[in-house]
Amino acid sequence: MYILIVGCGKAGSHLANSISRKGEDVVVIDNREEAFNNLSTEFTGFTLLGDATEFELLKEAKIDNADVVIATTTDDNVNSMIAQIAKDIFEVPKVLARTFAPRREKIYNQLGIDTICPTTLSVTEFEKAILD
Amino acid sequence: MKVIIIGGGKVVYFLAKTFLSKGYEVTIINRDQDYCERLAKKLRATIIHGDGSDPYFLEDAEALKADAVAALTPNDPDNLFICQLAEQKFKVPKTFALVNNPTNEWIFQKLGVTKVISTTSIISSLIEQQVTVDDVTNLFPIDEGKVTVTQVVLTEESPVLGRSLSEVSLPYDSVLGSVIRGDEVIIPRGDTRLLKGDKVIVIALPENQAEVFKVLLGHEKEGVR
Incomplete structure (x- = not known):
């Protein structure tokens, strides 16, 4: 599988390390060079420096061959835009965008973007821990 | 509003x-x-x-x-x-x-x-419009350039001077929308004669543009989309 991860912060790099260890092909994009320091020695994929909302960069990353695209930058709207480009223009089979604001999640879903909202996830876990 | x-x-x-x-x-x-x-x-x-x-x-x-x-x-x-x-x-x-x-x-x-x-x-298109070749000005594209509207100024070299529109054979899929002569605007008919200095508004498919320019100006001009 070819997995393209946009955003090499804590979550993005962790995911990249973990999937790369499992033997999948991974490419990570970030617009800050130092972000790639988050990648461990286990990471055997490629890194690409630049702004992933630029169409040319996504093409350079061979997004059209990607099986999965994960958008985990720190900007919800950037994630939403990349996810839509991946899904609607390049027809990537599986696309996930992270969104921090639960308020935005519903609209993303209406736009056909599958989302992961860390806020909602942790609240659910906290609730479980408190009430169980 | x-x-x-x-x-x-x-x-x-x-x-x-x-x-x-x-x-x-x-x-x-x-x-x-x-x-x-x-x-x-x-x-x-x-x-x-x-x-x-x-x-x-x-x-x-x-x-x-x-x-x-x-x-x-x-x-x-x-x-x-x-x-x-x-x-x-x-x-x-x-x-x-x-x-x-x-x-x-x-x-x-x-x-x-x-x-x-x-x-x-x-x-960039505004600049292109203003600095394009002297006698041809691209006014605007319609529906992302499927049809273009262009202004052509007839110079003394134009082969159509003094001829009526019915005598000028324009390519298919092109039409002269109006002729601006000084302050006067003419919606041309078959008997409208073309004169030196006329600003002719051409509506055409982009692929026919060059041919229209050739008919009106006697030489080819590249249109800018």
Whole structure:
């Protein structure tokens, strides 16, 4: 599988390390060079420096061959835009965008973007821990 | 008419001023508190300090009642999402997105934003129009260049001078829309004679443009799309 991860912060790099260890092909994009320091020695994929909302960069990353695209930058709207480009223009089979604001999640879903909202996830876990 | 503008800088200020002078109801959303305070002192508009791509602030701006939303921030992803939010959640009839990167023009259209404004494209086409070859001016493309409207000035070398339109054989899929002679505007008929200095408005398919120019000017001119 070819997995393209946009955003090499804590979550993005962790995911990249973990999937790369499992033997999948991974490419990570970030617009800050130092972000790639988050990648461990286990990471055997490629890194690409630049702004992933630029169409040319996504093409350079061979997004059209990607099986999965994960958008985990720190900007919800950037994630939403990349996810839509991946899904609607390049027809990537599986696309996930992270969104921090639960308020935005519903609209993303209406736009056909599958989302992961860390806020909602942790609240659910906290609730479980408190009430169980 | 109620317009919501998201963005900042001088463009937003003067745009709001223009709309207000026409009696429109204007609401501006901006993330920068200082900018908001300055604007609030200068304009009779509703100014909201907040993130315009957050549904909460659009609701605050009464987006449900808005006739138009214009997303004019320097960030293309923000502008895209603001327009999608306005259309999907608030059913705003007209949304306008500024694209800073001209490549995003077709991407936004593909993703469903109907009105996309690319300053780069507008400025470059304006410059092209003004500096194109002396006797041919591209006025505007229709439907992304499927039809072009061009102005041709007839010089003394033109082979059609003194001839009536019925004597001039233009290629298929092209038509002369009007002839501007000094202050006079003529909607041409078969018996209209073409004179030196006439500004002829040509409506044609882009592929036939060059041939029309050849007929009218006696030499080929490359049209700019």
